[in-house]
Amino acid sequence: MPEGKIIKALSGFYYVLDGEEVYQCRGRGVFRKNKVTPLVGDYVVFEAENKTDGTVTEIKPRKNELIRPQISNVDQAILVFSAVEPDFSPALLDRFLVLIEDNEIEPIIVVTKLDLVTADNQKKLSQYIKDYQKLGYTVLETSSVTAGGIEELVPYLEGKTSVFAGQSGVGKSSLLNAINPELALKTDDISSHLGRGSIRPGTLS
Numbered sequence: 001m002p003e004g005k006i007i008k009a010l011s012g013f014y015y016v017l018d019g020e021e022v023y024q025c026r027g028r029g030v031f032r033k034n035k036v037t038p039l040v041g042d043y044v045v046f047e048a049e050n051k052t053d054g055t056v057t058e059i060k061p062r063k064n065e066l067i068r069p070q071i072s073n074v075d076q077a078i079l080v081f082s083a084v085e086p087d088f089s090p091a092l093l094d095r096f097l098v099l100i101e102d103n104e105i106e107p108i109i110v111v112t113k114l115d116l117v118t119a120d121n122q123k124k125l126s127q128y129i130k131d132y133q134k135l136g137y138t139v140l141e142t143s144s145v146t147a148g149g150i151e152e153l154v155p156y157l158e159g160k161t162s163v164f165a166g167q168s169g170v171g172k173s174s175l176l177n178a179i180n181p182e183l184a185l186k187t188d189d190i191s192s193h194l195g196r197g198s199i200r201p202g203t204l205s
């Protein structure tokens with residue numbers, strides 16, 4: 001039976017990638033009975049006579065599992081932190097790092113909005129970056145406005161399942177659009193982010 005990876009889950013369908021082909025599948029009845037939910041990221045065994053009526057029959061053991069977003073088998077986390085607006089927060093980054101590494105996920109720190117850094121905050125930021133690098137972390141500095149640093153991030157993403165995490169407004173969607181304009185993700189003005197819920201490290205499990 002063919003094997004593949006779930007790359008999308010929508011309205012009760014699972015889209016399973018096998019090589020170059022994507023098969024639309026439903027979960028086996030017994031999954032629901034046993035309260036097993038296939039997740040994006042799952043490696044699965046499936047049956048499909050055509051590309052739209054397949055069935056996922058088996059889920060391979062998961063390496064890890066996140067609750068929000070609900071995905072499995074994450075290799076690496078892109079921890080997105082803006083240099084300014086909002087200001088770089090080492091306290092929040094440290095909390096993310098603990099949670100990520102506890103799940104055996106490789107962290108990559110991406111500092112965004114480099115174009116907004118002024119002589120005033122440059123020194124403090126450089127010191128933080130140096131400190132994290134000294135601890136062995138990969139730190140990349142980017143700007144979605146000038147596209148600086150984006151080409152350095154791309155090779156880290158190849159062949160891996162990555163999750164992008166970070167506070168609201170740090171530029172995650174902008175970064176993804178800079179990497180792949182076809183995504184055309186909605187980006188938002190910073191003012192409309194204030195007071196809105198943001199992704200917090202506590203939501204990862």
Ligand SMILES: Nc1nc2c(ncn2[C@@H]2O[C@H](COP(=O)(O)OP(=O)(O)OP(=O)(O)O)[C@@H](O)[C@H]2O)c(=O)[nH]1
Binds near residue numbers: 142171172173189
């Ligand atoms: N100057 C500058 N602005 C940026 C950069 N990246 C993002 N922005 C701006 O910051 C704001 C927030 O960016 P988004 O990409 O929407 O942020 P997000 O992390 O996806 O936010 P949520 O979806 O709410 O979690 C937008 O107004 C972007 O245009 C950057 O590198 N430089």
Ligand SMILES: [Mg+2]
Binds near residue numbers: 172173174186187
């Ligand atoms: Mg966004």
